[in-house]
Amino acid sequence: MVGTIQNRETFIRQLSSRLQRSSIPTHVERPQWRYTPQHKTLQNLSQDELLGVLQKQCTRINTNCVVTSTADLATTLEKIIVDYNGGPIMTWQDERFDTYGLTALFSDTLPKKQIELHTWDPTIGKDNITLVEKANIGITISDITLAESGTAVLFSNPNHGRTVSFLPTKSIILMPKSSIVPRMTQAAVQIRERLQKGETLASCVNFISGPSNSADIEMILVVGVHGPMYMTYIIIDDL
Amino acid sequence: MPMKVGNESFNNRVGEGIQNTFMRSAVSGAQDRLETNRQLATEELGNWEEWRSLGEEIRQHVLANLDYYLTQLSEQVAARGGHVFFAATAEEAQVYIADVANKKQAKKIVKSKSMVTEEIDLNHYLEEHVGCRVIETDLGEYILQLDNDLPSHIVAPALHRKKEQVQESFQHHHQYEGTERPEELTKHARKMLRDDYLTADIGITGCNFAVAETGSVCIVTNEGNADLSTALPKTQITVMGMERLVPTFEELEVLVNMLTRSAVGQKLPSYVTVLSGPRQEGDVDGPEEFHLVIVDNGRSEILGSEFQAILQCIRCGACANICPVYRHVGGHSYGSIYSGPVGAVLSPLLGGYDEYKELPFASTLCGACTDVCPVKIPLHELLHKHRQTIVEKEGRAPVSERFLMSIFGIGSSSSGMYKFGSKVASSVLKPLTKNDQLSKGIGPLKNWTDIREFPAPKKERFRDWFENRQKGDD
Numbered sequence: 119m120v121g122t123i124q125n126r127e128t129f130i131r132q133l134s135s136r137l138q139r140s141s142i143p144t145h146v147e148r149p150q151w152r153y154t155p156q157h158k159t160l161q162n163l164s165q166d167e168l169l170g171v172l173q174k175q176c177t178r179i180n181t182n183c184v185v186t187s188t189a190d191l192a193t194t195l196e197k198i199i200v201d202y203n204g205g206p207i208m209t210w211q212d213e214r215f216d217t218y219g220l221t222a223l224f225s226d227t228l229p230k231k232q233i234e235l236h237t238w239d240p241t242i243g244k245d246n247i248t249l250v251e252k253a254n255i256g257i258t259i260s261d262i263t264l265a266e267s268g269t270a271v272l273f274s275n276p277n278h279g280r281t282v283s284f285l286p287t288k289s290i291i292l293m294p295k296s297s298i299v300p301r302m303t304q305a306a307v308q309i310r311e312r313l314q315k316g317e318t319l320a321s322c323v324n325f326i327s328g329p330s331n332s333a334d335i336e337m338i339l340v341v342g343v344h345g346p347m348y349m350t351y352i353i354i355d356d357l
Numbered sequence: 358m359p360m361k362v363g364n365e366s367f368n369n370r371v372g373e374g375i376q377n378t379f380m381r382s383a384v385s386g387a388q389d390r391l392e393t394n395r396q397l398a399t400e401e402l403g404n405w406e407e408w409r410s411l412g413e414e415i416r417q418h419v420l421a422n423l424d425y426y427l428t429q430l431s432e433q434v435a436a437r438g439g440h441v442f443f444a445a446t447a448e449e450a451q452v453y454i455a456d457v458a459n460k461k462q463a464k465k466i467v468k469s470k471s472m473v474t475e476e477i478d479l480n481h482y483l484e485e486h487v488g489c490r491v492i493e494t495d496l497g498e499y500i501l502q503l504d505n506d507l508p509s510h511i512v513a514p515a516l517h518r519k520k521e522q523v524q525e526s527f528q529h530h531h532q533y534e535g536t537e538r539p540e541e542l543t544k545h546a547r548k549m550l551r552d553d554y555l556t557a558d559i560g561i562t563g564c565n566f567a568v569a570e571t572g573s574v575c576i577v578t579n580e581g582n583a584d585l586s587t588a589l590p591k592t593q594i595t596v597m598g599m600e601r602l603v604p605t606f607e608e609l610e611v612l613v614n615m616l617t618r619s620a621v622g623q624k625l626p627s628y629v630t631v632l633s634g635p636r637q638e639g640d641v642d643g644p645e646e647f648h649l650v651i652v653d654n655g656r657s658e659i660l661g662s663e664f665q666a667i668l669q670c671i672r673c674g675a676c677a678n679i680c681p682v683y684r685h686v687g688g689h690s691y692g693s694i695y696s697g698p699v700g701a702v703l704s705p706l707l708g709g710y711d712e713y714k715e716l717p718f719a720s721t722l723c724g725a726c727t728d729v730c731p732v733k734i735p736l737h738e739l740l741h742k743h744r745q746t747i748v749e750k751e752g753r754a755p756v757s758e759r760f761l762m763s764i765f766g767i768g769s770s771s772s773g774m775y776k777f778g779s780k781v782a783s784s785v786l787k788p789l790t791k792n793d794q795l796s797k798g799i800g801p802l803k804n805w806t807d808i809r810e811f812p813a814p815k816k817e818r819f820r821d822w823f824e825n826r827q828k829g830d831d
Contacts, residue, residue: 119438120435120436120438121434121435121436121437121438121439121440121441121634121647122435122440122441123431123432123435123440123441123443124440124441124442124443124453125442125443125444125445125449126428126431126441126443128445129427129443129445129651129653130424130427130428130443132445132653132657133423133424133427133599133657133660134424136657136658136660136661137421137422137423137424137660137661138661139424142424142425142428143422143424143425146422146425146426146604148418148604148605148608149414149418151411151414151415152410152411152414153407153408153410153411153414154411155402155404155407155408155411156408156411156610156611156614158404159402175624179627238641240639240640240641243641244641246641246642247555247589247641247642251555264625266624267624267625268624269625269629274640274642274643275637275639275640276637276638276639276640276641279640279641279642280584280588280642280643281588281589281642284581284584284585284588285585301614302610302613302614302625303607303610303611305610306605306606306607306609306610307607309606310570310605310606310607313571318637319571319573319633320633320637321437321632321633321634321635321636321637321640321643322587322588322630322631322632322633322643323573323630323631323633324584324628324629324630324631325625325628325629325630325631326627326628327624327625327626327627327628327629328627329627330579330580330581330627330628331579331580331627332496332497332543332579332580333513333579334495334496334497334500334513334514334515335496335497335500335515335518335520335523335539335542335543336383336518336519336520336539337383337386337387337390337513337516338520338539340539340540340543342543342544342547343496343543343546343547343579343580343581343582344494344547344550344551344554344580344581344582344584344585345580345581345584345585345627345628346581
């Protein structure tokens with residue numbers, strides 16, 4: 119469904135007139151910017167070096183960062199879940215969990231330990247919100263990972279509820295090592311490339327760097343405000 | 358004036374600011390910390406001047422093509438099923454948003470911090486015309502709203518409040534029984550607000566940057582309040598100042614990074630959220646309906662004028678964090694939601710000289726603001742332009758010369774501005790003085806002090822000295 123646009127003509131006409139032209143240009147080309155420092159930052163680093171940058175940044179944003187092989191992922195994740203006092207857990211619905219060998223953990227190991235786990239399911243509609251609001255842990259996957267700022271990039275879709283990363287008290291984000299790029303610059307380029315190939319932009323793209331926090335009371339940092347209070351990144355060595 | 362805060366005269370506000378010792382130490386502490394963090398975060402990049410040039414170029418390109426990019430933005434939002442309303446005035450924006458709220462029979466609205474909604478006085482209008490509760494969800498704003506208090510800093514609105522005052526306020530309004538520890542106070546706010554997010558009918562946000570190419574709005578927070586305000590209520594209304602946009606994700610990236618480094622010294626905040634239209638088909642969370650309200654409210658008059666550069670502003674507050682005058686008088690003294698050097702330039706443009714003619718004079722023109730501005734707005738030059746306009750064209754501020762003189766400790770006759778100037782001059786310039794000589798000038802003063810030393814303003818005001826001297830003669 120196409121939305122509505124109101125009051126545009128007079129509003130824009132006023133702007134064109136202030137810019138001393140009679141009408142809006144039919145096309146504006148973005149200039150070649152004189153300086154492009156964003157591409158120079160952290161350039162030419164190997165994937166291992168970028169991982170090092172990411173790990174260091176995590177220590178500055180109150181985020182626990184664990185590196186594991188694909189083979190050990192299930193064990194590592196289980197340990198973190200237990201450290202976080204177990205369920206209820208809410209995860210995205212995502213085939214990659216199976217690819218990473220987590221099927222047995224999710225459908226067998228955790229239930230046997232009486233750890234409740236739910237998967238986001240668009241067919242049950244609003245009940246997802248009830249479940250995710252009660253969840254102790256939310257588990258999601260980073261599509262693009264930014265080394266410089268220690269950032270996970272999450273794209274929403276019907277199987278990827280946005281609230282899975284906001285509402286639970288603790289957040290675990292899986293990050294394939296192959297998804298690490300130097301900084302937000304490369305993510306912006308990748309997103310535009312995908313759009314140019316005809317992909318639709320997710321209604322919510324989230325760049326998340328550590329747990330929610332605030333220093334609004336006497337400039338004293340408090341970790342855990344509206345979003346998660348604790349956060350763990352699990353880097354999966356998929357290279 | 359909607360953007361006006363408080364009813365006190367300029368001199369009374371300054372007097373109160375200077376006498377409030379907690380506020381003054383809170384402001385100077387915050388300034389030191391934020392400015393140090395900013396310096397570290399920008400120096401770390403190694404080529405900050407290149408970044409500033411890029412930031413400036415992007416902002417200038419957008420302003421020069423604002424008609425084109427706003428048209429593109431509105432097309433893209435509509436293509437994704439969102440509704441766009443262009444509001445020439447604050448009133449038009451208020452009426453449209455109230456209309457949406459009335460149609461939704463809204464009882465409760467959650468709102469994430471936004472300067473432009475303060476500027477158009479949205480909360481009061483909605484409470485009056487829709488009869489709904491509007492709840493500020495940014496922790497600082499939430500605290501202020503409980504007691505109808507006013508923000509004093511662009512990024513740290515409750516800077517002037519002590520934790521004990523926050524505790525008292527929670528006790529009074531919520532029967533809070535916890536301690537004054539910030540962790541505990543924050544946890545209380547988390548609990549209260551969680552329920553509000555889940556039961557609100559509408560979420561209202563500001564917009565740090567809109568992206569023309571994709572019809573997106575980008576909101577940055579550390580608390581995650583904008584995310585919850587937009588993920589849970591059925592209707593989202595985003596209000597943006599018309600100049601706050603970029604062509605594509607690539608420029609968004611640059612400016613978001615510069616914003617958070619300049620504001621608080623972070624590489625990125627915890628949440629950079631890019632929202633495009635309402636939820637897509639099949640999505641379970643996110644708003645069913647999305648409205649983007651694009652506000653002019655005096656901005657188009659600035660476009661194409663000698664003050665156009667102020668529209669480059671990305672609201673980082675770095676200029677306030679380094680300003681020696683802001684340090685001593687605090688945010689409330691500006692009498693506007695826009696405080697600090699940017700406020701001293703912008704408030705008279707949006708709110709008129711009648712209300713804000715003193716602000717351009719509440720500056721030492723030291724140029725430190727210009728030096729730190731990530732998008733290279735020549736702030737002190739714009740302040741000087743205001744003074745020229747006020748004196749030459751408006752002919753109503755016979756204080757400029759005297760004020761300037763008084764800042765430098767030369768001056769004679771009595772006036773409110775003179776008292777103000779001499780009241781703050783000595784402490785304002787204190788960090789730069791050595792043996793009563795100004796030896797470490799900043800900004801334009803630097804060129805001067807690099808060659809010779811400037812006599813520092815005396816702690817003893819000329820008038821006091823004169824009175825004492827007269828007494829002596831007696």
